[in-house]
Amino acid sequence: MYRYDEFDQRLVDQRVAQFRDQVARRLSGELTEDEFKPLRLMNGLYLQLHAYMLRVAIPYGTLSSRQLHQLAHIARRYDRGFAHFTTRQNIQYNWPRLEDTPDILAELASVEMHAIQTSGNCIRNTTADQYAGVAADEVEDPRIHAEVIRQWSTLHPEFSFLPRKFKIAVTGAQHDRAAIRVHDIGLVIRRDANANVGFEVVVGGGLGRTPMVGKTIREFLPKQYLLSYLEAILRVYNQLGRRDNKYKARVKILVHETGVEEFTEMVETEWRHIRDGAIDLPAEEVARIRAYFAAPDYQTLSAAPPEYTAKLAADPTFADWVRTNIAAHKVPGYAIVNISLKPIGGIPGDATADQMDAIADLAALYSDREIRVTHEQNLVLPYVRQTDLYLLWQELRRQGLATANLNLISDIIACPGLDYCALANARSIPVAQQISERFADLKRQHDIGELRLKISGCINACGHHHVGNIGILGVDRRGEEYYQITLGGTPDEQAAIGTIVGPAFASDQVVDAVETIVDTYVGQRQDGELFIDTYRRIGNAPFKESLYGNH
């Protein structure tokens, strides 16, 4: 894992001291709320419905056991014993006190963490494939480049006041688990015809009020030019992005209104001016960063050893969990373990302090002290030996963390919604809980198969509903919570925005509607078809008919 150097640590420590002074001046009255608000937001501190909310950055979703223990400690000491993992691989505390926040930031800094750039119109936390470094289909570990981007974008003076927030995601694999095509910039690590490594550069994706799939503006960027090319894109956006209208200020609108060709030409022109300047990192600096992401000392193991396969044969519950929650590892005898934070009827993405401690301990025992956060609000242990899986699973079960539902209908992304969020129009979490309860039978979920269900409590779409196979958007209709359903969205390399199926449902109808949609799929599917395959074959009409036909 990356370790802070003296510059990183000094910068974060200085920021803590600075914010401590700002909070003191706010409490003494030297600063008004209008003066203080932008300062607290620069440190990830929002004011939500019930309390302040602190959003802590988890760069590219990678945590050490030590860091996760510290996050648990903060939840226990300064919050209410739990926290919430977000769709940007970050973690949020729902109940911190303003007066405690400087101490919380100091506790974070002691484990090389912070809350810088988790709010505001700047470059936010760069996210990455949660299987980075261990995926079998990977060209190169995206965390190296995500770390380079983190260093470049941290307190970047030119890009601290962009027209709007800016999100970058990187994947090194063919199968996109990081939803890179719905980010402001998505990067896919690829090889060209001569086996050189570089990036496909995708710009202008995003969800929210105007959802769009990003456009590829460069099929192949030699990797040494990463920062100069990003800088060129950001410069064009910073200059031309609309500052007159918040709802048209994201880069997706600029790309859309300018046209991909013209936008690309502007970026390329800017890039030609700066590409051989001082921005791109020398190879030795990239090598230095790369060394931090060296693989653990893998043992030479045989794949599927007998003691493991015997457990699979003997314990069907274990086998079910392995079938859904374990992904293929690039090294024989190892497994990628997904820890579902979506227990049946639970709150998606929430973890208690005790669970965080338990996972940190298990990572120390079984996964080289490393944990990943997924944008789907689950956790991953990336380096587990297959022979350890049974013991690990038993430990996870004891903590209520062994739900075998990865990518199934109860593995729901849900934003905090109106239970916590000041922007929300409707609640998300209770809807997720009711759907999860309705489909509680895991056998039924396995039969339904892979199905991405995503819920947002407002049009800002933190719950990624536009790219849900089934997407649910909460709206306020004359003082009542209603839910609009979209179908056919996908977040991966075939990214697509879902289509609204019809009029919205009242809160007491929405779970039935989801079940009707699922039953329609089950009735129509052909051999081997996932929900999304059937949807693409038959379209909206049969779903519309079964939902609204009798009315």
Place this chain on the structure above:
Amino acid sequence: MSLQVVTANRLRDGRVIYLDAADGWSTDVAAARLCEDEAAATAALAIAAAAVAARRVVEPYLIAVERADGAVSPTRYRPVRYREVIRAFGPSIAAGTAAKET
């Protein structure tokens, strides 16, 4: 005019609070000062503005409340909009509700 009360968040810890009859602030919506006409609402907002200047509260505003019927409501008055009901009584879900403090 509908019945209104003034709500805000407490500066130190962000908690939801309501202006009460004694010009103080309570976390309990049942203790809120009822404004029955425009003049009362204006006067209440003026007191809230002073509390902002005194660094006690942030972002005060008026909300509509209604008389609660029967035993379903824990208070005599409750907010009309469900957003304000959730602000008044805490998250509607277990993690938040169990942890709700006053």
